[in-house]
Amino acid sequence: MKRAKIKSIPYEEFKDNETYEELVEQLNAGGANVIVRKLDDLIDWGRSNSLWPLTFATSCCGIEFMAVCAARYDIARFGFEVTRNSPRQADVILVCGTITTKMAPVLRRLYDQMADPKYVVAIGGCSISGGPFTKSYHVLNGVDKIIPVDVYVPGCPPRPESFLYGMMQLQRIVKVENFFGTTNRKQKDPFKVTAEEKEETIYNQEEEA
Amino acid sequence: MSEELKATANNGTEAQKPAAPAAAAKPAAARPAVARPAAAPAKPAVNELKPKTVAAADLHAEMKRLHDEEGMDFLLNLTGEDWLEDGIGVVYQVENTENHKQACVKCVVSDRENPMIPSVCDLWDIANVYEREVYDYYGIIFTNHPDMRRLFMREDWVGYPFRKDNDPEKDNPFDPQHMTNEPLADVTYEYQLEQDGTVKKVEHQIFGEDDYVVNIGPQHPSTHGVLHFRVDLEGEMIRKVDPILGYIHRGVEKISESMTYPQTLALTDRLDYLGAMQNRHALCMCIEQAMGVEVSDRVQVIRTIMDELQRIDSHILFFGCLCQDLGATTAFLYAFRDREKILDIFEETCGGRLILNYNTIGGVMYDIHPNFQKRVKEFIKIMRKNIQEYHDIFTGNVIFQNRSKGVGVLTKEQVISFGCTGGTGRASGWHNDLRKIKPYAAYDRVQFNEIVRTEGDSFARYMIRLDEIKESLNIIEQLIDNIPEGNYQEKMKPIIKLPVGTFYSEVEGSRGRMGVFIESKGDKSPYRLHYRSTGLPLVAVMDTACKGNMLADLITIGGTVDYVVPDIDR
Numbered sequence: 001m002k003r004a005k006i007k008s009i010p011y012e013e014f015k016d017n018e019t020y021e022e023l024v025e026q027l028n029a030g031g032a033n034v035i036v037r038k039l040d041d042l043i044d045w046g047r048s049n050s051l052w053p054l055t056f057a058t059s060c061c062g063i064e065f066m067a068v069c070a071a072r073y074d075i076a077r078f079g080f081e082v083t084r085n086s087p088r089q090a091d092v093i094l095v096c097g098t099i100t101t102k103m104a105p106v107l108r109r110l111y112d113q114m115a116d117p118k119y120v121v122a123i124g125g126c127s128i129s130g131g132p133f134t135k136s137y138h139v140l141n142g143v144d145k146i147i148p149v150d151v152y153v154p155g156c157p158p159r160p161e162s163f164l165y166g167m168m169q170l171q172r173i174v175k176v177e178n179f180f181g182t183t184n185r186k187q188k189d190p191f192k193v194t195a196e197e198k199e200e201t202i203y204n205q206e207e208e209a
Numbered sequence: 210m211s212e213e214l215k216a217t218a219n220n221g222t223e224a225q226k227p228a229a230p231a232a233a234a235k236p237a238a239a240r241p242a243v244a245r246p247a248a249a250p251a252k253p254a255v256n257e258l259k260p261k262t263v264a265a266a267d268l269h270a271e272m273k274r275l276h277d278e279e280g281m282d283f284l285l286n287l288t289g290e291d292w293l294e295d296g297i298g299v300v301y302q303v304e305n306t307e308n309h310k311q312a313c314v315k316c317v318v319s320d321r322e323n324p325m326i327p328s329v330c331d332l333w334d335i336a337n338v339y340e341r342e343v344y345d346y347y348g349i350i351f352t353n354h355p356d357m358r359r360l361f362m363r364e365d366w367v368g369y370p371f372r373k374d375n376d377p378e379k380d381n382p383f384d385p386q387h388m389t390n391e392p393l394a395d396v397t398y399e400y401q402l403e404q405d406g407t408v409k410k411v412e413h414q415i416f417g418e419d420d421y422v423v424n425i426g427p428q429h430p431s432t433h434g435v436l437h438f439r440v441d442l443e444g445e446m447i448r449k450v451d452p453i454l455g456y457i458h459r460g461v462e463k464i465s466e467s468m469t470y471p472q473t474l475a476l477t478d479r480l481d482y483l484g485a486m487q488n489r490h491a492l493c494m495c496i497e498q499a500m501g502v503e504v505s506d507r508v509q510v511i512r513t514i515m516d517e518l519q520r521i522d523s524h525i526l527f528f529g530c531l532c533q534d535l536g537a538t539t540a541f542l543y544a545f546r547d548r549e550k551i552l553d554i555f556e557e558t559c560g561g562r563l564i565l566n567y568n569t570i571g572g573v574m575y576d577i578h579p580n581f582q583k584r585v586k587e588f589i590k591i592m593r594k595n596i597q598e599y600h601d602i603f604t605g606n607v608i609f610q611n612r613s614k615g616v617g618v619l620t621k622e623q624v625i626s627f628g629c630t631g632g633t634g635r636a637s638g639w640h641n642d643l644r645k646i647k648p649y650a651a652y653d654r655v656q657f658n659e660i661v662r663t664e665g666d667s668f669a670r671y672m673i674r675l676d677e678i679k680e681s682l683n684i685i686e687q688l689i690d691n692i693p694e695g696n697y698q699e700k701m702k703p704i705i706k707l708p709v710g711t712f713y714s715e716v717e718g719s720r721g722r723m724g725v726f727i728e729s730k731g732d733k734s735p736y737r738l739h740y741r742s743t744g745l746p747l748v749a750v751m752d753t754a755c756k757g758n759m760l761a762d763l764i765t766i767g768g769t770v771d772y773v774v775p776d777i778d779r
């Protein structure tokens with residue numbers, strides 16, 4: 001089975017390799033042509049080392065994100081330093097901080113605006129499950145309710161080291177993807193509402209009103 | 210779940226565990242303390258508020274008298290409250306900025322369907338935003354308020370979440386499959402009180418049909434979080450700024466009402482994460498003073514040093530972000546290089562980098578690390594040297610000087626009326642440093658200067674913060690070798706209950722006066738917990754500060770008033 005090689009950490013030292021292997025099997029289920037596979041490897045190597053994050057932060061975790069970008073932790077070593085202010089140019093959205101129900105449609109829209117292939121990393125307790133604010137009336141308990149999440153980084157806020165570890169996990173996922181045929185095509189998004197459905201909702205709402 | 214929250218939860222259980230043996234050993238002495246709903250303290254609490262109750266009809270006249278005759282020109286805090294059958298109302302706290310006398314007025318109305326209280330926003334500008342917050346939380350309509358919109362919740366939100374009989378989650382179910390974009394109206398309503406006592410609903414335009422309105426945020430790198438400005442432009446000139454808040458409104462005050470006092474501490478750090486120590490200090494101090502607990506000298510000094518380290522941390526980050534916003538990335542890296550050194554010091558003693566959870570009721574979580582003094586002394590030396598580097602690399606820059614000098618000028622009257630405390634107020638010549646006015650913790654035993662400038666522009670606000678770093682270093686230097694011996698944690702009762710009453714304590718936070726308002730009914734959780742946000746006045750003043758400036762100056766002004774969004778929205 002194809003495994004991603006990350007220079008910084010040997011494969012054995014990653015935790016929870018079982019989940020990863022399941023994912024790899026899933027991704028490689030169809031199998032691939034040898035030549036296409038070689039091309040895939042080349043493209044994935046380039047993509048995994050130039051994931052451009054969106055500058056998106058709602059609260060505390062955003063400050064740690066800034067710290068990771070700054071001198072000591074230096075995210076540039078992994079090629080993530082080109083933070084983009086526009087979702088159209090970003091590859092990965094790092095959800096740093098609490099997402100409230102007022103913010104949820106905005107986050108969803110940002111995600112929709114990003115070009116495929118795109119990834120989501122949920123940083124910190126708040127974006128994973130609501131964290132300390134789970135009981136609040138205005139907080140979304142986990143961003144995975146509205147957008148599909150690839151990597152979860154726990155912590156409140158996570159240490160920069162775990163931040164980087166999470167980003168390396170994302171690199172591993174990117175490295176095993178079959179670029180031609182799947183990733184470069186629009187994938188089905190379980191959260192996407194089709195235009196007809198949307199119209200129907202609006203119609204129903206108007207009926208009620 | 211967060212480690213910090215667990216730590217607090219552990220603290221709660223730890224506090225409960227010793228209770229059992231104590232109760233077993235001395236049942237006669239221990240039992241009444243637990244059974245009594247509110248243990249009266251030995252002496253009256255120093256921070257208790259004695260609000261004077263005023264009827265709604267006389268409220269405006271009374272507030273005008275306080276404002277005009279007694280010179281109470283600073284509206285410190287405004288808290289909405291719901292007492293169920295006893296009515297619904299507002300507590301006003303005002304202060305005289307000359308002699309620092311304070312007054313507290315309470316207004317209660319019994320009508321829950323249509324509660325109406327006269328607005329005081331003609332006396333204090335900041336009342337405009339505070340009253341909108343109370344309207345949002347409690348549904349109290351302020352008559353003659355020109356802009357009665359919700360402040361934090363969406364405009365189509367149903368119900369008033371802070372009312373005790375409201376169930377916000379039932380009324381506003383969240384459906385992830387069918388999210389709708391937030392409606393933003395261009396009209397607002399005023400409820401005018403006529404002479405004969407009737408109320409007339411008048412419509413006002415926020416933006417006209419022909420206005421050119423630009424949205425900045427909620428996702429914008431220079432708004433320091435999720436803040437949304439609707440800016441009305443004439444060419445490149447700003448005519449009006451309308452901040453839309455609440456994108457990170459987490460309902461901290463509401464969830465605190467269902468938590469015990471030690472649990473509420475965990476959330477304070479996450480309000481203004483660049484003033485984590487100070488926020489928690491304010492809440493701990495409020496609870497301690499209300500209970501009549503005296504903390505040891507050692508704790509006082511440790512808290513003071515930690516507060517000042519936090520202030521330096523915050524001001525360094527302010528410098529870094531401002532430089533980044535204005536396009537100087539190198540300066541950002543310099544700032545973060547120094548900030549990491551403070552975080553190392555914090556980490557050694559507290560275990561956390563950003564969210565520290567260090568103060569507890571009656572002391573601090575752990576004693577200081579053996580290396581603490583050595584590390585801090587090293588840091589003071591390095592920082593004194595590096596601050597000069599900041600000036601060399603950025604302050605003298607011509608582009609920066611042109612973009613900040615004379616931009617966003619606020620007068621002293623404006624900052625007082627808007628209640629902009631902290632560096633923003635001091636840049637306009639308002640002496641508002643609480644460490645000088647009412648020294649708390651160990652501030653009465655150190656020598657330091659209150660940095661005040663008179664220009665009131667963006668450059669003055671920037672310089673204030675860099676100069677305050679030096680003063681904070683001086684304060685730490687005086688204390689670091691003189692940390693007295695003593696307990697780092699007082700022995701507290703297993704279940705912490707506050708006596709019945711209203712309490713208010715405040716500290717000088719990184720960006721202004723951070724206050725905590727607690728109304729207690731004698732239970733183990735607060736009946737109403739309200740934080741005086743340091744950031745809300747700073748956002749409210751943006752309209753005044755930006756008017757007549759260029760759109761690009763909005764970034765400079767927003768950067769220099771230095772708000773933190775989760776602290777605004779709470």
